[in-house]
Amino acid sequence: MESVSAVAAGIRAAxxxxxxxxxxxxxxxxxxxxxxxxxxxxxxxxxxxAVAAAANVLGLRLTVTR
Known part of the structure; x- marks a missing residue:
């Protein structure tokens, strides 16, 4: 899943x-x-x-789009 990979890479990089x-x-x-x-x-x-908590700590924002 491309979106999962993108979130994973973004959190790791941040x-x-x-x-x-x-x-x-x-x-x-x-x-x-x-x-x-x-x-x-x-x-x-x-x-x-858990994903949202990790993102929040790093100052990232999770968004849902169509």
Missing amino acids: RKEAGLTQEDLANLAETSERTIRAIETGTGNPSLR
Whole structure:
């Protein structure tokens, strides 16, 4: 899925740009490091809440378009 890959790449790039580790982001987003790994690799089935929390911590905005 192209959109999942785009979200994964965007979150990973923003985290690295912010100088955060996956553990740091997990703590700030109040989720697990395993969930952050799943989000960044586009694998597993992280909840929308977890994805949104990670994006919010990084100052990213998730949008829904048609």
